[in-house]
Amino acid sequence: MKIIKNLFIALIVLIIALAMIGLLLPRVSNVTRATVVQAPAEVIFAQVNDLKKNEAWSPWKDPTMKLTYGPITEGKGAVSSWVSKNMGSGTMTIEESVPNSAINIGLDFGAMGQSKALWTFAPEGAGVKVTETMRNDAGMNPLRRWMNLGSEKWIGPYFERGLASLKQVSEARAGELLAEKAAADKAAADAAALAAATAAADSAKAAASKPHKGKKGH
DSSP: OHHHHHHHHHHHHHHHHHHHHHHHSOSEEEEEEEEEESSOHHHHHHHHHBTTGGGGTOTTOOTTOEEEEOSOOBSTTOEEEEEETTTEEEEEEEEEEETTTEEEEEEEOGGGOEEEEEEEEEEETTEEEEEEEEEEEOTTOHHHHHHHTTHHHHHHHHHHHHHHHHHHHHHHHHHHHHHHHHHHHHHHHHHHHHHHHHHHHHHHHHHHHSOOOOOOOO
């Protein structure tokens, strides 16, 4: 019994020590990743700003996940919620949306706490630099402060996969839009050429149908 009692006391001391150390750890953690996408800012922005479009590139999806959406799915006020055996449950809300520039997102993980996500879109060369950041504030919770230590290692790879997928989807969409524009321009040019040819033919026909007056002698 004495051994069990000593082990119990040691466990309590360890928990208290870990809690005290936890309160000395950084309260806030930031995880940031970026990539350059060769597509117009409005194309990339739309993939993030429309929560339903997130399904095409989000790295957080898994086969068990069930997604639901609020009445607004795009821009400020848009909401989506998820339930997953692997990823738990939570809610994502777009709190601020600046067209083609920045998106602020609030993340609520229920008992696991809350976080903030920020997306920015800035010109870089011929493309757009897309930056994703997640900010976790553990407050006075020592357990969450310990968890913050692993944020970079755990969240970073997800960000990298998500940005790579977002880049692929956005560049493909930009290519589709260019092809659609080229087809529309060609159709317009063909229509203009046909209209011009028809007008010329009509003019020539009208000219040919007019009677020719002979010259009077002197």
